[in-house]
Amino acid sequence: MTIVPPEALRPSGGGDHYRIFTPYLRAWTRAGRRQVLDAPEKVPFPGGPALGRPEISREPYGSTRRARRPYEFPRGGESAARRRMARWLEWCAEDYADGKDDLAGDRTSRLGPYLRLGCVSPLELESLAENGEFVRQLCWRDFYHQVTSAFPRIDRDDYRPRGTRWRDDDGAIRAWKEGLTGVPIVDAGMRHLLAEGWMPNRVRMITASFLVKRVFVDWRVGAGHFAELLLDGVVASNYGNWQWVAGTGNDTRPNRTLSPVRQARRFDPQGEYVRRYLPELAAVPAKAVHEPWRSAPVKGYPPPLVPFG
Template sequence: MTVAIVLFTADLRVHDHPPLRAALSSSDEVVPLFVHDAAIEAAGFAAPNRRAFLSDCLTDLDEALRDRGGRLVVRSGSTTEEVCRVAGEVDAHEVHMAAGVSRFALLREARLRQALASAGRRLRVHDAVTTVLPPGEVTPAGRDHFAVFTPYFRRWSQVFPRSPLAAPGAVRVPSDVASEDLLSRRSVTGVSEGLATGGETEGRKRVTAWWRACLAAYEDRHDDLAGDATSRLSPHLHFGTLSPAELVHRARKAGGAGAEAFVRQLCWRDFHHQVLAARPTAAVADYRPQHDRWRSGRAASQEIAAWKEGRTGYPVVDAAMRQLSHEGWMHNRGRLLAASFLTKTLYVDWRIGARHFLDLLVDGDIANNQLNWQWMAGTGTDSRPNRVLNPVLQGKRYDPDGAYVRRWVPELDGIAGAAVHEPWKLPAPERARYDYPDPVVSLAEGRDRFQRARGRAD
């Protein structure tokens, strides 16, 4: 009997899973393995919202495997040590896993490959499991990655992703391999009250419902803050309960402007992954330095606290930050506004904002979080690094009736229509009725300060 291990990481599904299908085709039995790596927690990336969502995903994955005659094996510790330990227990001849792009993932792969080779075992790493195309699949002439999205999108669109794979009908697991108990969501403390449910089953249900109700109108409505018409699939893509390649195939089959706009968003995700794969330091360092001397000190600290708490005095920014706190998720337009306000209006280091997002976002991963923050801060791939989003104008454009603001900033519920975006303009007697702060800084002062810092003042 030949045995292979399938190491699950950010690919917690059974549908369209190349490592699982490859292991099943080459071996009599497989060990579906997940390792709670202590290094992730030690590095501060095991945030409560992601741990809770992960517990849902692992429970659902275990149930899917049991439906096929198998089960999920869970261990805790160093991934390298635990994989090698399990491989020794079942005499596995090879280990299959999905490729990653972060510095942590690449180091994990290198260590695992070396340790397995020393024991006469093989590591097989599969591309295009967590992305549509592998990083490096399309590159510009003479360079290892695209630094601008639009030319990347043109080339990316010309390459057809691999065909999706059906879920296996049966998974045979050695009976004597031990497993830890699955973590329960209820055992995780500090979880956002409105955190969504995780797992492949929930993800596929979400796709079906959103596809039917919102895909066709996605191009027109994806920035509608109050309408909440975005897919909300980002947590499932982060944990790999959904296959991005399968989503592209389904969207292209559906066709239409909404489907094309959705595919473009999936391309943005691939774009960021190929940037990080080529420049791992972009997770912590400016991709395109602007020689910023970010504000610090007491005043900046007070403004950062107000931003985190959703008490900046700019209603649409505060609404977005409160949504993040309550749901562990934020509308994409809200993310842009919150990031622009912190980095351009308050002129605070993007890394402070990125860290706060990673502390709360259920979909927070290094590639998308860090590079989106850099894009908004003007230190990343944006070709207009000094653009500033005006939260008042943006609020009136993407939340014209103020419904999004009133949903998340209920103390302003009594202000009708677009006036909710500028409560400081209310007559003094009316303004006094609302327990809501004045702006921490005027937009004009913030803009002038930023332009001086970037050397663009008149």
């Protein structure tokens, strides 16, 4: 479910879809919108199996049990989605541009799972959100849907082949998945994913860039792991973003590499996010928490998987 249908916009210069986000954003912003409709009073169900409540595990994902606090998955359904939407629009939407990358503050909307399952309408959400940066994120969602509609093998094939030669390294892949790479911001993000089935978009980019640009593991490996665990793991956005990071997708700078240390110092300056998911670093001072390898080894925490200068 999108705001603008994938097939509704076509580049003026020809082609069946937009390959670059900025011109798509301009066209998307000018495009007409369907009317937001009220929910029907009654939804008829076909006969068949009796409806009931599914049994949902409250255990963290995966084999790693390293999160500091228990976490209960968000309640499902439209009512819960609308409550979440209303609270976020009232309290957090206004400063979204400043808060979306505040890793310790956790000020993102967390509406992704509800959008994925159709519990809340992206069209209604756009009509209620007055923050331009948040609406821009909804446009990114539509952008990847139209890319995937035109290139349905986005989860298997390079959108823009670069001839990259990937490494096969089961040990490195396992360390990345379990949050044991020795790079705190990467490990915190991966343990966050294991514990909650979610992580902030900034951390998704950092952890993905580390795997494909520093460990040189095929983006399909990482994207498949995310797809298995993310509560909001939509094929279009998940695989589109992984290809963007890997340089095989829609990024106009395919050689872009994110420095995990610089990103961590900028978006988690006091190390609060890292300590939340890496209790073994709780006693490390803030100035050293993002590069613990520069001081004495930390008991119970591995050295970096790849060299850092």
